[in-house]
Amino acid sequence: MKIGFIGLGNMGAPMAANLVAAGHDVVAFDVANVPAGMTSADTGAEAASGADVVITMLPNGAILRSVADEVIPAMTPGALLLDCSTVDVASARDVAVMAEGVGLLAADAPVSGGTVGAENGTLTFMAGGSEAAFAKASPLLDIMGQKAVHCGDAGAGQAAKICNNMILGITMIGTCEAFALADKLGLDRQAMFDVVSTSSGQSWSMNTYCPAPGVGPQSPSDNDYKPGFAAELMLKDLNLSQQAAGDADAATPLGAHAAEMYRAFVEGGGEGMDFSAMLPHLAKQGRS
Ligand code: NAD
Numbered sequence: 001m002k003i004g005f006i007g008l009g010n011m012g013a014p015m016a017a018n019l020v021a022a023g024h025d026v027v028a029f030d031v032a033n034v035p036a037g038m039t040s041a042d043t044g045a046e047a048a049s050g051a052d053v054v055i056t057m058l059p060n061g062a063i064l065r066s067v068a069d070e071v072i073p074a075m076t077p078g079a080l081l082l083d084c085s086t087v088d089v090a091s092a093r094d095v096a097v098m099a100e101g102v103g104l105l106a107a108d109a110p111v112s113g114g115t116v117g118a119e120n121g122t123l124t125f126m127a128g129g130s131e132a133a134f135a136k137a138s139p140l141l142d143i144m145g146q147k148a149v150h151c152g153d154a155g156a157g158q159a160a161k162i163c164n165n166m167i168l169g170i171t172m173i174g175t176c177e178a179f180a181l182a183d184k185l186g187l188d189r190q191a192m193f194d195v196v197s198t199s200s201g202q203s204w205s206m207n208t209y210c211p212a213p214g215v216g217p218q219s220p221s222d223n224d225y226k227p228g229f230a231a232e233l234m235l236k237d238l239n240l241s242q243q244a245a246g247d248a249d250a251a252t253p254l255g256a257h258a259a260e261m262y263r264a265f266v267e268g269g270g271e272g273m274d275f276s277a278m279l280p281h282l283a284k285q286g287r288s
Pocket of ligand 1: 010086
């Protein structure tokens with residue numbers, strides 16, 4: 001396929017490289033650098049012109065909207081606009097309406113799996129959009145990832161992503177709190193892991209991504225909390241969950257509190273650290 005790829009950052013660059021390696025004709029555009037090994041365009045519209053599929057992998061919804069304004073008029077009717085960024089649900093829906101209004105297919109397909117998943121082609125995609133859009137995206141999602149779930153109409157992929165990450169933020173904080181309490185109660189961290197990881201307190205945060213160094217499987221905590229999944233990206237996703245909850249009038253008290261705790265952590269020096277570094281952050285605090 002002829003693919004326009006816009007946004008070649010930490011995630012987009014390896015995703016585009018996997019499409020090139022699979023034999024697709026990729027024309028890439030980024031306001032910063034386009035990596036070597038693929039054709040680069042001077043504008044987003046140039047990358048989109050004549051493409052069967054235009055993939056975007058951008059920082060946020062405002063940038064997605066401005067890129068969509070530029071590329072949609074340049075796209076061929078019947079082509080697919082496939083946004084893999086993590087953005088707010090409202091932007092995902094508005095961009096899909098704009099694209100479908102001029103005869104394009106549109107899907108939102110945010111990812112889970114981080115830069116390692118992007119490099120290895122093992123991302124999980126959660127997609128929103130029509131059956132036709134998902135069918136057209138599927139061969140490309142199969143190259144860039146190991147699993148793609150069609151979650152529903154436009155915006156459903158973003159909704160699934162922020163709901164998942166709201167659970168993740170809350171369970172990570174809960175796991176870190178429990179370790180900090182266990183420390184003060186004199187409970188050995190390994191014993192705590194052995195019990196909780198096989199008891200009803202288990203979660204991905206405990207069992208797979210344990211925030212305590214030297215305990216459980218290898219995770220960023222064993223590497224000085226280098227990300228991994230950076231705390232500021234968790235804050236971004238928690239903020240998106242709260243924006244969506246506000247729009248939908250949904251009660252998310254723990255999500256709101258998790259967002260506030262990650263905001264304080266990021267602003268207080270946690271930026272650039274893995275989100276599981278909430279453990280040393282909490283462990284050095286007292287009750288007040
Ligand atoms: P990044 O900042 O490394 O890359 C974004 C790229 O977009 C940059 O290269 C930037 O120059 C480019 N860009 C910005 N404005 C542009 C414009 N107007 N036109 C063209 N290019 C433009 O970010 P990333 O880590 O690659 O993340 C991309 C998206 O994926 C984000 O929405 C993020 O939330 C999501 N995500 C990231 C991870 C991760 O682990 N990094 C995991 C899951 C999802």
